Amino acid sequence: MHAVPSVAAPTSATRRILYVYGQIPQPERAVNAAVETLGNGGFNVLILSFLRVFLNGDRLELRYNDTPFSELNATLAPVVRRLQTGFSGRKRVLLCLGGWAQLRAFEAVRRFGVSRFIAQLNREVIAPLGIDGLDLDLEPMTGGLPEWMAVHHEYGKTVADITNEYKRTNPSHIVTHAPVSGIAADLYAKPAPLPGLPQGLLAATRTATGGNNIDWLNVQFYEGGAVTGMTIPDFYRTRLVAPLMAAKGAADVRRPLYFLTPLFEPHADQPLEFCRNTIRAIDASCRSLNAGSVDGVALWDYEQIASAMDRWSSGLQGVLRA
Numbered sequence: 001m002h003a004v005p006s007v008a009a010p011t012s013a014t015r016r017i018l019y020v021y022g023q024i025p026q027p028e029r030a031v032n033a034a035v036e037t038l039g040n041g042g043f044n045v046l047i048l049s050f051l052r053v054f055l056n057g058d059r060l061e062l063r064y065n066d067t068p069f070s071e072l073n074a075t076l077a078p079v080v081r082r083l084q085t086g087f088s089g090r091k092r093v094l095l096c097l098g099g100w101a102q103l104r105a106f107e108a109v110r111r112f113g114v115s116r117f118i119a120q121l122n123r124e125v126i127a128p129l130g131i132d133g134l135d136l137d138l139e140p141m142t143g144g145l146p147e148w149m150a151v152h153h154e155y156g157k158t159v160a161d162i163t164n165e166y167k168r169t170n171p172s173h174i175v176t177h178a179p180v181s182g183i184a185a186d187l188y189a190k191p192a193p194l195p196g197l198p199q200g201l202l203a204a205t206r207t208a209t210g211g212n213n214i215d216w217l218n219v220q221f222y223e224g225g226a227v228t229g230m231t232i233p234d235f236y237r238t239r240l241v242a243p244l245m246a247a248k249g250a251a252d253v254r255r256p257l258y259f260l261t262p263l264f265e266p267h268a269d270q271p272l273e274f275c276r277n278t279i280r281a282i283d284a285s286c287r288s289l290n291a292g293s294v295d296g297v298a299l300w301d302y303e304q305i306a307s308a309m310d311r312w313s314s315g316l317q318g319v320l321r322a
Contacts, residue, residue, distance in 0.1 A: 014320035015261065015296035016313055017218060018043035019096065021050070021303065022065060035079055037306055039087035042313030045174075046083060047135050047218075049096040049301070051125070053117070055108035060117060062125055073128045080129045094174060095125065097162075098137035106138060106155045114161040122169055133174030134166050135218065144224060145182045152179075152187055157196035160204040167213040178218040178263065178298075180225030185239035188217060189260075191250045202251035212252050216259045218298040221278075222268035232278050233285035236260065241291045256291040257282070263298035266305060272315045275299075279319045293321040 020038065038046060052063040062069050064076070080093050098105055109117045125131065138159050140147035152159075163175050179188060186192055191200040205213040219240070221227065227235045241256045253259045262279065264270040279294050297316050299305065305312045 013044065014317060015045050016043040016316055016320070017045040017047065017261065017296065017298035019047045019049050019299065019301040021301045031079065034302070034306070035082055037309050038302065039083055039091070041309040042317050043091070044089060045092045045094065047094045047096050050099040050102065051095050051097040051105070052102065053097070053105040053108045055112055060108065060112045060120055062121065069125050073125070077129050080131065084130070084132070092132040092174060094133040094135050094176065095131050096135040096137055096178070098139060100139045101141045102139065103141050103151060106158050109162065110155065110158045114158065114165050118162070118165045118169055126170065133170070133176070135176045135178055136162060137178040145180070148180055148183050148224065149186070152183060153194055156187070156194040156201055157204070160197060160201055163205050163213050174215045175213055176216055176218055177214055178220060180220040181227055181235060182225065184217055184219045184260070185235070185243070189240045189243040189247070191247050199250055202247070202253065206250070206252045210252060211254070216261050216296065218261050218263040220263045222265040222270060222300070226268070231281070232262070233281040236282045237285045237289065241286050241289055245289065245291060257286060257294050258292055258296065261296040261298055262294070263300060265300045272312055276315060276319045283321070295320050
């Protein structure tokens with residue numbers, strides 16, 4: 001039984017998504033301050049980063065960054081509950097698996113077995129904490145887009161299997177992926193075959209009853225995901241939305257601009273006004289495609305905006321349309 005009943009992905013409210021890296025464990029005073037700042041801010045989806053997975057012989061160990069969850073759950077569960085329901089408006093708290101240079105997590109899951117991993121994850125982490133879902137962030141150990149492509153060819157089926165098994169065991173939860181822009185365009189927006197996935201990632205996560213087990217993508221538009229040779233709005237129209245709409249039958253993604261959620265980073269020369277202007281421009285660029293409107297935005301990460309949480313949350317909310 002979950003400590004807090006989980007709620008399905010929002011369908012009308014805009015999604016203001018914030019990654020929260022390394023805030024727990026810390027001294028209790030620092031944790032409480034972060035919880036109050038996050039709780040009073042306008043971000044309504046919080047993604048705790050990162051879930052680490054280590055395989056020692058035939059034993060799988062689950063950690064929050066460097067600390068085993070077995071040492072954290074008693075103190076972390078109240079934090080999650082307070083973030084979810086202790087402030088005005090229900091916040092959803094997800095857990096992110098992966099991150100930069102953490103490819104070993106997906107290798108460990110593949111060797112251990114996806115079904116066994118999800119069963120242990122549910123038992124040791126998801127249920128005790130009342131987590132609302134999972135974000136999958138498959139990244140290489142080093143390099144650029146060729147290395148990103150290589151790891152998706154190697155572990156794309158593992159990512160799809162994790163998505164489907166997690167959703168099977170937690171049907172009301174949220175599952176998101178966090179690809180960089182080039183991967184989103186080349187491996188998600190169009191049905192590109194991968195080993196073990198002849199019709200591609202979205203076809204492999206499509207449900208039998210309609211829809212997709214991936215609720216949305218947090219598409220990284222900074223550093224390794226930075227767009228070159230065109231603007232982000234042009235990239236959205238030509239490389240993301242139009243191909244995804246053309247592949248709608250295989251992917252069963254019914255609201256492309258809901259599904260393709262932009263993920264920005266302030267420290268990557270993407271201040272608030274850049275984010276606001278980009279969201280407006282994406283809407284304008286894609287309007288004639290009848291793909292909906294941008295009603296979600298993601299941000300990496302809490303530490304970069306902690307001192308200006310109200311300005312960021314209200315500023316982003318003001319340009320999103322439900």
